Amino acid sequence: MRHLDATDRQAIARQLDLLKQQVLEELRATAPSARLVPLEDVHEVKSHADEAEAERAADVHMAEVEVDYTRLEEIERALARLADGRYGVCEDCGAQIPRARLLAQPTAIRCTACQTAAEAHHRP
Template identity: 55%
Template sequence: MKHLNPSDLDDLARRLQARKREVLNELGAAGTPLQGGVLAGEHEVHSHADDAEAERLDDVRFAEIEVDRNTLIEVEQAQQRLANGLYGLCIDCNEEIPLERLLAQPTAIRCAACQTKTEAKRRH
């Protein structure tokens, strides 16, 4: 982490904490009932289309919750790496991740080159 000065680390820690609060707020809001959906009892006539739409909305909500949970895990792992002095080092090549990349993606675990290789492997 020699490439990250104390000011950089403080800024990144604040960004991670802000992202964590944002995700926790989103997860808290996800527990509220769906708004604007077609709910049984709103109409005298209830159809299978109503049921399908409600199920689709639930699927979307659950997918959003899963994304938020994964993001929360990534943020907490980044905070742990920061606490352990390993933040900003690529997990593949152990090289420093540039500050610009960390500012854009504070949870980054790989340098751009290693991330590109990882994504290429996933495509094949």
């Protein structure tokens, strides 16, 4: 973290806090209580296509919630690394993650080379 000055660390902390608030707002907006079926739809006759579409929509909703929770975890881990001085160090090779990368992607855990290698490893 030596390559980040106090101003950089403060800017990144603010950016992470803003990202966290955005994710929390998204999660609140998609809470199960916000997805209740209107009463007038309860007695409506539905076809198999309607049921399939409702199931697909529920699956998409759950996937979106999972993505939000994953983003929230990444943000929390970045804030923890920032607090304990481990922020900005590649988890794979131990090199410093470039300042520009951290400012663009504040939850980054790898330098560009290690991230590229990790993504290539996960490709089919």
